[in-house]
Amino acid sequence: MAKKRKATRPAPQELDPLIHERLRLGILSALVVQESLTFTELRDLLRTTDGNLSVQARRLETAGYVLCNKKFEDRKPKSTYRLSPAGRIALEEYLEKLSSFLPDLTQVRSRGRSALRTGIEPLPSQS
Numbered sequence: 001m002a003k004k005r006k007a008t009r010p011a012p013q014e015l016d017p018l019i020h021e022r023l024r025l026g027i028l029s030a031l032v033v034q035e036s037l038t039f040t041e042l043r044d045l046l047r048t049t050d051g052n053l054s055v056q057a058r059r060l061e062t063a064g065y066v067l068c069n070k071k072f073e074d075r076k077p078k079s080t081y082r083l084s085p086a087g088r089i090a091l092e093e094y095l096e097k098l099s100s101f102l103p104d105l106t107q108v109r110s111r112g113r114s115a116l117r118t119g120i121e122p123l124p125s126q127s
Contacts, residue, residue: 012101018063019094023048023056028065028091031083039079057081065090 019025026046030037037045043053060066065087069080083091 015097016090016094018059018065019090021056023052024060027053027057027060027081028083028087031066031081032088032091036080036082039081042081060087063087063090 019028023046027042030042030045039050039053039057042057043050046053057066057068061068064084067082067084069082071078071080
């Protein structure tokens with residue numbers, strides 16, 4: 001059953017900037033589906049470089065959104081990432097706020113394409 005939208009929408013600045021970055025959102029989204037993923041699995045899944053993934057995963061780890069377990073297997077380092085409880089809550093809050101920016105899809109589907117234009121409030125500079 002669809003949720004009713006709040007009367008007031010949050011400001012875009014209320015979106016968590018730590019999560020809003022594309023790769024960090026990808027990391028959290030992957031970890032919400034999988035209990036844990038290795039560095040290599042995340043890198044391949046997100047199609048990014050080692051350096052970029054390392055920097056972005058570290059930011060999430062520093063914020064307490066992601067937990068990292070480092071160990072050696074056959075003399076090779078192996079990092080495994082998991083979503084922390086705080087990360088799960090932050091992602092859920094982010095997605096809830098993000099969804100409030102979107103029009104109600106039930107109404108869009110029933111009214112057709114024109115509902116998208118009428119369901120979006122104009123920017124303050126355009127009213």
